[in-house]
Amino acid sequence: MWSASGSLAAWLWLLLGQGFFWRTDLRLPPRREPEEWPSVCVVVPARDEAAVLPHSLPSLLAQDYPGRAEVFLIDDGSSDGTGRLAQELAQRHGGLPLTVDSPGEPPAGWTGKLWAVRHGIGLARARAPEYLLLTDADIAHGPDSVRELVCAARTGGFDLVSQMARLRVESVWERLVVPAFVYFFAQLYPFRWISVKGARTAAAAGGCVLLRADAAEKARIPDAVRQAVIDDVALAKAVKGSGGHIWLGLAERVDSVRPYPRLHDLWRMVSRSAYAQLRHSPLLLAGTVAGLALVYLVPPVALFVGLASGDAGAAMAGGLAWLLMTATYLPMLRYYRQPLGLAPLLPVTAFLYLLMTVDSAVQHYRGRGAAWKGRTYARPDAAPEQR
Structure with missing residues (x-):
């Protein structure tokens, strides 16, 4: 119940307090042609x-x-x-x-x-x-x-x-x-x-x-x-x-x-930079994994466990959080001209991203982090300074 309530609170914040990130109507701003075209x-x-x-x-x-x-x-x-x-x-x-x-x-x-x-x-x-x-x-x-x-x-x-x-x-x-x-x-x-x-x-x-x-x-x-x-x-x-x-x-x-075309291709695209996004910090990695689990994985789990155990509060909080998650994902699916029925599957996709992020950290500590087209890059503070 507490986890489901925390997830619902997070989704209420994301819906209203995170810059309306879920809206997809932001295109090139109003513009007019200049009198003289720059090079x-x-x-x-x-x-x-x-x-x-x-x-x-x-x-x-x-x-x-x-x-x-x-x-x-x-x-x-x-x-x-x-x-x-x-x-x-x-x-x-x-x-x-x-x-x-x-x-x-x-x-x-x-x-x-x-x-x-x-x-x-x-x-x-x-x-x-x-x-x-x-x-x-x-x-x-x-x-x-x-x-x-x-x-x-x-x-x-x-x-x-x-x-x-x-x-x-x-x-x-x-x-x-x-x-x-x-x-x-x-x-x-x-x-x-x-x-x-x-x-x-x-x-x-x-x-x-x-x-x-x-x-x-x-x-x-x-x-x-x-x-x-x-x-x-x-x-x-x-x-x-x-x-x-x-x-x-x-x-x-x-x-x-x-x-x-393959999951492997997408996995490489995400995992090569995910840990760099977290500044190669184990603490940020742990926080990200916990955050992804609370925001994206808890809602469906709380709904189904709550229904199975008779915990109406957990089921309701989890269901509402999942509903908000689904609703905020619909505009992006419309933008990509994809079936709206994919929206309830966002927790599955989020779980994949969680695994990709963890794999990014694993590859980094194995010395294969940020690998792309035959090159592997060190973390920034490990590279020599250029004058």
């Missing part, structure tokens, strides 16, 4: 992305942008011909100018992606752009994506505008896990709090980040976040911490084309 350089770090590049790069090259824009694809030591394929796609499709370059292996204290981003920003600065668009190699953009991002940044006075790309949901496991991934992210970083000046909450979605070049320089991007595994959140915190005004919302026509 934009698009930086795309890519490592072994030949499988997805034909579905994403042409969408960047085909951007309908009235100002000057060009694309820099930085090949981060690919072994599958990513750089060569990018050049072939540019020759075949035309569109915006494309530069393909490689920075070489990252030095100690840098993640590969951020080393590639640093190289790309360095090349872009020779063109003196007003804006940088940092986007991943698996992200496909609508033809007016750059135009809309620039309009939003100019109209709202934002130094950073980021859109959470719509992830792929085609396989059974994607349908079960992916919408919950965005739901949990929004619960941790309520989007409505992010754009509030002076608020501590800061986050971005790494697949689509439009950043003023002078704000990037002021925040020392990417040098200030060079060791970050969760680089998008670290980038947003650095920009906001240096006085920048930032915004994050859900996308309409910015889509990830990367497939995660």
